[in-house]
Amino acid sequence: MKIGELAKQSGLTAHTLRFYEKQGLISPSTRSQSNYRLYSQQDLSTAKFIKRSRTMGFSLEEVEVFLSIRADKPAHICADAKDIAQQKIIDVQQKIEELQQVLVALHKLSDACCGGGESAEFCSIIDALDDSENTVTSNTTNIQEGVV
């Protein structure tokens, strides 16, 4: 099949497939007389493999390793694959924790602000982002704000 067909069947775009080829992830089995890329069913399954891996959060570099394991399984061991997955789990967990901390901070920031149409003269958001000297941790200066 030509690249457009592979794109349709894999859910990637032709552009992306050519880009992946440049990155060494997937190449057409053959070329037509007119130099069109021709892909096999094998190639389709590789394209889907890449897509699925990306969806799981793996980087192209990590996908490359998976592909090399997949290309020659007897030459690799389970640890090769699992190490990558485990590291990714750690990365994602850490990212989630970071975001959760950001979220808590954002809530603290946002909840104190009335969000109304009044002047931002005493807006607790702007105040809180300003020098912590003046940052209200719970409630003093900014009682003007609140649920008003």
Place this chain on the structure above:
Amino acid sequence: MKIGELAKQSGLTAHTLRFYEKQGLISPSTRSQSNYRLYSQQDLSTAKFIKRSRTMGFSLEEVEVFLSIRADKPAHICADAKDIAQQKIIDVQQKIEELQQVLVALHKLSDACCGGGESAEFCSIIDALDDSENTVTSNTTNIQEGVV
């Protein structure tokens, strides 16, 4: 104070401060005879404001809006600031949910693999990333894998 001092006191680098200046976020109050940037205490508090905003997860574009509110509070209303914070909360929550889904999928992927030194011939990670036709959702083909 010169840029190096501001860098030290704000926790940003001189490079970053110049970059922020190019982006229109912060400019030195004056220049010395030798054209050195000279910053005031006001500038320091602005630099810290930016740093704090970035730490809260706001983009430079969003920080720019906060700065304009901060620069002329009476001209703005609380909603201006709160809208940004609320939207950021939504974005972060969505990102967290996405990552949690990825995490669940990663665990499913990783847990089924022994991670040992044996050949990857039947590695459930590689198998699962391959055609879903062969993807084991819970347990059949891949009993070879496991906690072995």
Place this chain on the structure above:
DNA sequence: TTAGACCTTAGAGTATAGTCTAAGGTCAAG
């Protein structure tokens, strides 16, 4: 006076993963 720390600028490079364009070649159908 000279070494070393600090400053200046424009502009290039880094990271990730695409996304798109220009200019042209190929192919099947009408």
Place this chain on the structure above:
DNA sequence: CTTGACCTTAGACTATACTCTAAGGTCTAA
């Protein structure tokens, strides 16, 4: 035999936020 869909390439552009370099000027203290 032409239209339109599809293909080719190299290379530029997008987004975000820095990060660094080169080549040079300034300042301070020994």
